[in-house]
Amino acid sequence: LSEWETELVVSATCKQLLEMRVRKIVPPFVLTIDEAHRFIPRERSKKSATARILRDLIRRGRHHAISVIVITQYPDSIDKETLRIPCTKFIFAIEPGHLGEMKTLIMDLPEELINSLPSLPAGTCILTGTKDMIQRSIPMKVTSIRRTTHGGVTPDFIKELREFYGSDVS
Incomplete structure (x- = not known):
């Protein structure tokens, strides 16, 4: 697809998904936008309907799961x-x-930790966010190996879809 065609597909899909979720036609979902700088650019000259739709979805989406x-x-x-x-x-x-x-996003971290961002080892990140969610930015290891036996239950995505749509989902 050309860049224009890709933007058309992304904007139409995201707009429909938001509208359908607001009306509870589709279940809660996670939308991943990779290469987001292509769709939500900083330069005003490159901003498009896709950027406006994605910003709206990001802003309003959390209120609709x-x-x-x-x-x-x-x-x-x-x-x-x-x-x-x-x-x-x-x-x-x-x-x-x-x-x-x-x-500007991690001002609460010491300067030396901020300056070490370019050399963070693989599997290490800085976790940060709004003060009501995350009180302080912290470095953390991200791993796919579970190290504890307790913790939250991982939702069964297929089971949830079957409950939403009926047993016809495979």
Whole structure:
């Protein structure tokens, strides 16, 4: 697909998903936007209907059980409002040139930790967010190996879909 066609598909799909979720036609869902700087750019000249629709979905979605994961390797190229809206942010190693934008999101961290962002080891990130969700930004290890026997239950996605749509879901 061309860039224009991709934007058309993304904007139409996201607009429909939000409207359908508000009317409870679809179940709660998680939307992942990879390469988000392509769809929600910082430069005003590149802003499009797709950017407006995605910002609206990110802003309103949490009130309707829509979780949005925004992924970019270029935080300085993404719309500033989009960086500030999410309640929880995981910041992994970034290029030194992108530190300026990240500093505004993790001001509570010591300067030496902020400056170490470009050299964070694989599997390490800074967890930060709104003060009502995360009181302080903290470094953390992210691993796929469960180290404890207790904890929350992982939802069975297929089971939830079957309950929502009936047993015809495979």
